[in-house]
Amino acid sequence: MADTSGETAKAAQSSALAPFNGEFPPAPAWFREALADVPDRAMVETPRGRIEALSWGERGKPGLLFVHGNTAHADWWSFICPLFAGQYRVTAMSLAGMGGSDWREVYSFDDFAEDAEAAAASTGLHEGGRKPVYIGHSFGGGQVFYTASQRPEQMHAAILIDVGFRSPVDETTPPPPARPQGVRERRPARVYPSLAAALARFRLSPPQPAENLFIVDHLARHGLMRAPMADGSGEGWAWKFDPQTMDRLDREAVRRIFSAPPRIDMPLAHLIGEHSMLRTVPGLYDAYPRNGLVIEIPDAHHHVMVDRPLALIAAIRSLLAAWRA
Numbered sequence: 001m002a003d004t005s006g007e008t009a010k011a012a013q014s015s016a017l018a019p020f021n022g023e024f025p026p027a028p029a030w031f032r033e034a035l036a037d038v039p040d041r042a043m044v045e046t047p048r049g050r051i052e053a054l055s056w057g058e059r060g061k062p063g064l065l066f067v068h069g070n071t072a073h074a075d076w077w078s079f080i081c082p083l084f085a086g087q088y089r090v091t092a093m094s095l096a097g098m099g100g101s102d103w104r105e106v107y108s109f110d111d112f113a114e115d116a117e118a119a120a121a122s123t124g125l126h127e128g129g130r131k132p133v134y135i136g137h138s139f140g141g142g143q144v145f146y147t148a149s150q151r152p153e154q155m156h157a158a159i160l161i162d163v164g165f166r167s168p169v170d171e172t173t174p175p176p177p178a179r180p181q182g183v184r185e186r187r188p189a190r191v192y193p194s195l196a197a198a199l200a201r202f203r204l205s206p207p208q209p210a211e212n213l214f215i216v217d218h219l220a221r222h223g224l225m226r227a228p229m230a231d232g233s234g235e236g237w238a239w240k241f242d243p244q245t246m247d248r249l250d251r252e253a254v255r256r257i258f259s260a261p262p263r264i265d266m267p268l269a270h271l272i273g274e275h276s277m278l279r280t281v282p283g284l285y286d287a288y289p290r291n292g293l294v295i296e297i298p299d300a301h302h303h304v305m306v307d308r309p310l311a312l313i314a315a316i317r318s319l320l321a322a323w324r325a
Contacts, residue, residue, distance in 0.1 A: 015200050016210055017217055022196030027214035030310070035218075037082035039092075044115075044122045049102030049183040051115050052094035054078060055123045057085035062132070063125025064320075065116060065155075066092040069138030071205075071241040073099030075222035076137070079215065080305055083313050088320075091123040095140060097242035099223075102183045104242075108250035109257075113147040117154050130156050133323075135316065137161040138302065146254070149262035157267035157323055159316060162302050164278045165287035166258050188238030191227045198224055198237040206277045208301035215306050258287050267323045269293040271315055273300035273307065293319075 017025075039054035054074045064084055066077040077092035084090050094101040096115060104111075116134065119125075125132040134155045136144030141163035148158040192198035202220035210216050227238035242248075270288060274296050278284055288294075295315055300307040 016213055017202060017220060018196075018200035020199070020213075020217070022194070022199060025213040025217050031079055031214060034079045034082045037085065039078060039081070040123075042123065043100070044093075044119050046115055046118045048111055048115075048181050049096065049104055051096065051102075051119055052100035053091050053119045053123050054081070054093075055089070055091045056081050057087075057089045059089055059124035059127050061087065061089045062128035062130060063120060064088045064090045065120050065125055065132045065134050066090070067116070067134065067136035067140035067144055068092070068095065068098070069140050070245070071098060071223075071239070072137075072140075072219070073223055073240060075099070076219055076305065078222070079218065080309060080313060084316075089124050089128060091119060091125055093119040095143070097245045097248075099240055103186055105182055105184055105248065106250055107245055107248050109143055109146045109253050110150075110250075112143045113151050113154065116143075116147060117151075120154070133157045133159065133320065135159040135161070136163070137305065138163060142254075142258075146257050148264050148266060148268065149257055150253075152264070152266055155266065157319075158264070158269075159319060160268075160270045161304055161312070162272050162276050162278060163270065164281065164284040166284055186225075186227075186242075188225075188227050189243040191229050191236040191238045193229065193236045195221075195224070195237055198239075204303055204306065206302055208275075208277065208303060208307075210303075210306055212306055212309070215309065219306070261287050261289050264289050264292065267319075269295060269319050271295050271297055271304065271312065273302055273304050274298050275300065276302045278302060295319075 039056050042053050043050040044053050052074055066081060068076040074092040074094040081090040081092055097103050097107055120132050132155060134144045141160040144158050145160055147154060199220050223240055224237045225240050226235050229236045270292055297304050297308055297311050304312050
């Protein structure tokens with residue numbers, strides 16, 4: 001997930017992209033080759049608004065659905081998904097209120113489950129002869145976990161990547177007032193005058209070291225959109241995510257599912273970063289089912305795909321092979 005407010009991440013990642021002044025950092029060949037596999041980009045219609053979906057691979061192959069973390073977007077996976085496209089039909093979706101997906105009056109985990117099924121069906125993830133495998137990171141992994149427990153018929157298996165199994169909101173905070181479901185206008189909290197200025201403000205949250213700045217740049221660059229400057233002086237750059245997502249989140253279903261370990265009978269694995277800050281939070285893993293696999297990714301922090309992308313790909317491939325997915 002991205003922290004663009006700045007303060008909490010400065011110590012660990014102070015303006016990591018600022019020295020590049022809007023230019024691309026050097027990147028290895030495998031990364032450039034992955035991005036050269038351009039996805040099919042589509043907007044999937046749902047009753048609550050459109051969901052952005054990026055897809056790779058041929059229809060008719062087994063399906064994989066990738067889900068990003070909070071304030072992120074589908075392109076957090078666009079250098080990961082192509083490496084599965086030879087054997088799978090792969091889709092990365094942007095959660096409602098994030099990436100290119102529509103902003104909403106209310107966000108909920110129940111709606112996510114329906115959005116995920118709509119994205120999977122629309123992009124052909126069911127056409128390979130079995131249900132897709134859902135793969136989710138952080139906040140998105142929490143939504144995958146919720147769907148696995150409440151709507152197991154939607155997926156064949158679930159892979160969670162560094163997820164905290166606790167409600168993502170303060171338990172004492174009252175739910176938001178009832179609002180009509182529907183699409184609302186995008187009004188970014190801040191607009192930056194230049195691409196370089198916006199990129200320089202990008203931080204990872206929770207804060208962590210980031211060696212692979214070519215990945216950090218990719219995440220930041222694809223998380224921006226053009227927007228009018230507040231003073232009317234022209235267009236600038238703003239973050240794509242809805243800054244009120246957490247304020248507009250329906251909390252009740254989340255509190256129920258994270259209050260105790262649910263029973264999940266499908267294949268389930270949790271990939272955690274060796275140095276993840278989540279591991280220092282007492283009780284954060286208490287709701288994870290005792291029958292789920294736990295696999296540590298060495299020398300990785302919370303944002304495993306940033307730190308050790310190839311190790312993450314290898315771990316997911318191994319699980320899919322073991323499950324014959």
